[in-house]
Each structure stands twice: as C-alpha cells, then as structure tokens.
Amino acid sequence: MVESIVRDAPIGGVPLPDRSEERAAVELSLLLEAVVRWSGYDFRQYAPATLKRRVSERIRAEGVETISGLQERVLHDPEALRRLVFSLSANTNRLFRSPEYFRAVRERVVPFLRTYSFVRLWFPACSTGEDVYTIAAILYEEDVLDRCMIYATDMSDMALAHARAGAYHVNSLEEYANDYRLSGGRGSISEFCEWSEGQVQFKEAVQRQLIFSTHSLATDASLNEFHAIVARGVLPQYSKSLQYRVHNLFLQSLTRFGFICLSSAESLHATPHEGAFRKVDEVFPIYRRMR
Numbered sequence: 001m002v003e004s005i006v007r008d009a010p011i012g013g014v015p016l017p018d019r020s021e022e023r024a025a026v027e028l029s030l031l032l033e034a035v036v037r038w039s040g041y042d043f044r045q046y047a048p049a050t051l052k053r054r055v056s057e058r059i060r061a062e063g064v065e066t067i068s069g070l071q072e073r074v075l076h077d078p079e080a081l082r083r084l085v086f087s088l089s090a091n092t093n094r095l096f097r098s099p100e101y102f103r104a105v106r107e108r109v110v111p112f113l114r115t116y117s118f119v120r121l122w123f124p125a126c127s128t129g130e131d132v133y134t135i136a137a138i139l140y141e142e143d144v145l146d147r148c149m150i151y152a153t154d155m156s157d158m159a160l161a162h163a164r165a166g167a168y169h170v171n172s173l174e175e176y177a178n179d180y181r182l183s184g185g186r187g188s189i190s191e192f193c194e195w196s197e198g199q200v201q202f203k204e205a206v207q208r209q210l211i212f213s214t215h216s217l218a219t220d221a222s223l224n225e226f227h228a229i230v231a232r233g234v235l236p237q238y239s240k241s242l243q244y245r246v247h248n249l250f251l252q253s254l255t256r257f258g259f260i261c262l263s264s265a266e267s268l269h270a271t272p273h274e275g276a277f278r279k280v281d282e283v284f285p286i287y288r289r290m291r
Contacts, residue, residue, distance in 0.1 A: 027067035028055060034071050041085050041155060042218045045242035054087050061087075086158040091127040091233050095168055095200070096134050099182035101232075101264065104284045105135065106184040109259050110142050112288075113227060119148045122226040122253060124217055124246075125234045126152040129163025134183075135230060136206045137192045141185060145209050151223060153215035160212045166202035176200065217246050222253040229254055232263040247271050251289070260287050 028051065036042045043051065055067060062080060064070050074081040096102060113119045123132045132152045139145040154160050170176045173195055180189050193200045215223065217234070229250055235243050250260055251273050260268075260277070262285040268274050277287040 024052075024067060027071070028052065031055070031067050031071045031074075034075060035081070035084070038075055039081060039085075040219070042216065043088050045218060045239045046088065047237055047239055050237050051088065054090075058084055058087050082156070082158050086156040089125065089127070089154060089156045090159065091125060091237070093127065093130040093233070095130050095170070095176060096179035096183050097130065098264065099179040101284050102134060102138060102183035104281045104286060105230075105261060106138050106142065108280050108286055109228060109261070110138065110144060112257070112259070113139075113148070114142070114144050116227060117147065119144070119228070120224055120226045121148060121150045121228045121230065122223065123150065123152040123230050124215065124250075125231065125237075126154050126163060126212075127156075127159050128168075129159075129166075129212075130168065131230055131232055132163060132210065133166060133168075133202050133206065136210065137180075137189075137202070138183065138185075140192050140206050141187055145206065148209055150210045151226075152210055152212050153223070155214060155216040155218075157214060160214065164212050166207050168200050169198055170195075170200050171198075217249065218242060222249055224253065225255050226253055226258060227255055228259040228261065230261045232261065233265075235262070235266055244272065247273055251276065254289050256289055256291070258289050260289070261285070262287075 032042075032044045032051075036044060055070065059065070059067065059070050061083070062070060062073055064073055070084070074084050121135070123129075123135075126132050129152055132150060136145060136150060139148055152160075152163060154163070177189055189195075189200070192206050193202045195201075213223075217238075231250070235246060238246065247268075254260060259280070262268070264284060267285050268277050268279075268287055276289055276291050278290050280286050280288050
C-alpha cells in the first residue's frame with residue numbers, strides 16, 4: 001500500500017501528466033493486432049477517427065470498461081468478435097437513400113448495361129445490402145436484372161446474413177414510395193417487394209440474381225471482372241494507403257467501359273488512376289473506365 005502511494009505520487013509536487021490518450025492508442029493498436037492474428041480480420045488500415053468512434057461504441061455495448069477489456073472479450077467470445085467485426089465494417093444506409101443519385105444511375109449507367117448480353121455488378125463492403133437491393137430493384141424495373149449477376153460482399157457474416165434475408169425496416173411506406181418515385185421509378189414498389197408491419201421484403205424475382213459472399217478489401221484479391229462497381233461510402237473509412245490498394249483493386253476488377261459509382265462525398269480526382277476514367281454525370285461521382 002505504501003509502495004503504491006509512493007509510486008503514484010507527484011514528483012517534486014508537480015502533477016503527473018495525463019497519458020490516457022497515449023494509453024488508449026496503445027490499447028487500440030494491440031486490439032487490432034490481436035484481431036487480425038486471431039481471426040484474420042484486418043482493420044489496421046482503417047481511418048483512425050472511424051475506429052476510435054466505433055470501438056468506443058462497442059465498449060459501451062459490451063459492458064466493459066476499457067479497450068483492453070474489449071480485447072479480452074473478443075478473443076474469448078466468438079459472438080463478441082462477430083459483433084465487433086460487424087460494427088467496425090458497417091456502412092449505415094437505407095433503401096433509395098439519396099434518390100436523385102439513383103436516378104442518375106438509372107439514366108447514366110443502366111442504358112449501357114442494357115447493351116450487354118450478360119452483366120456482372122459488384123457491391124464491395126455492402127454492409128446490410130440496402131444499395132444492393134435498391135439497384136437490383138431498378139434493374140428489375142428496367143427489365144435488365146434477368147441478364148445480371150450481382151455480387152454483394154462484406155467481411156462481416158452478420159451483415160451478410162441480414163442482407164441475404166432481403167427484409168428491411170421502413171419508418172414510412174409513403175416516404176419509401178416517394179424516394180422510389182424520385183429515383184425515376186415508374187411503377188409500384190409492390191412489383192418487387194412486399195410491405196408488412198413496417199417492413200419491406202424483397203421478392204424472389206429480385207433476390208435470385210444476388211450472390212452474397214465474404215470478402216475483405218483490405219486483404220483479398222479481385223473476385224471477377226465487372227461491368228459496374230457500386231461502392232458508396234466505402235473509401236472514407238480507410239487510411240490513404242488502404243484507399244490506394246482499393247483503387248488498384250477496383251481498376252483490376254472493372255472491364256473497359258465499365259462504371260464505378262461512389263458516394264457524393266467521394267471523387268476519383270487526384271487519385272492514381274484518375275486518367276483512366278471519365279465522369280459521366282455533372283452532379284454525382286459516377287465514372288466510366290475509358291482505358
């Protein structure tokens with residue numbers, strides 16, 4: 001007890017510096033290293049601000065006191081690990097979010113996809129799949145979906161399980177239907193999904209063209225060659241070095257004259273492969289590979 005008091009006492013009456021942030025940084029680094037060594041999930045090159053926020057959320061949700069406590073939990077509890085991976089990789093979204101964006105996809109991208117006899121699309125880091133089903137519904141209405149195969153991938157099996165179910169909570173059916181109409185929808189949402197007790201369930205006619213699979217943009221190679229890649233809000237989660245890797249991966253995975261669709265806050269400007277693409281919409285970051 002005396003030794004503890006002496007050890008922790010200020011030296012010369014000067015208070016010891018607060019090193020809590022430094023300690024938290026060490027703990028976070030150890031957590032990420034433990035996760036990749038134990039499970040193969042690699043978050044070490046994710047944006048620090050995103051990691052800190054989401055790890056803090058997990059600490060509260062798991063009922064532990066520190067990052068070290070969270071590390072102990074995820075190393076000994078497989079479900080806690082699954083929850084952490086889901087939380088760190090999640091990309092919050094909703095169906096037909098930013099309907100004007102999807103109108104641009106409908107008008108700028110779909111007409112070119114229609115010219116192919118068979119089309120492959122990729123939704124990397126798709127999270128729970130809202131964008132996947134939104135564009136699948138557009139392709140269904142445009143009578144293109146039957147010629148498409150849509151690959152939806154994520155590193156979280158919890159996210160993929162949600163996406164495979166094709167069921168989503170909707171606060172307001174009227175708002176959902178209005179977003180669909182603003183996206184250029186000409187029919188009725190009942191053509192591709194059913195509504196029941198605040199939830200929409202996508203029909204089998206849409207779901208049968210979807211393939212869900214685990215894939216990590218941080219560690220895995222290209223899956224195939226695609227005519228379109230939709231990755232809204234994915235790149236801002238990553239560090240600059242990981243963004244560079246993903247840009248290369250997208251270029252390798254995109255056929256010539258294929259499209260890449262990013263979120264409104266993203267751009268290919270000043271990226272290593274900017275010269276290979278041409279922006280095809282004045283407002284939204286939708287690009288076509290030209291070489």
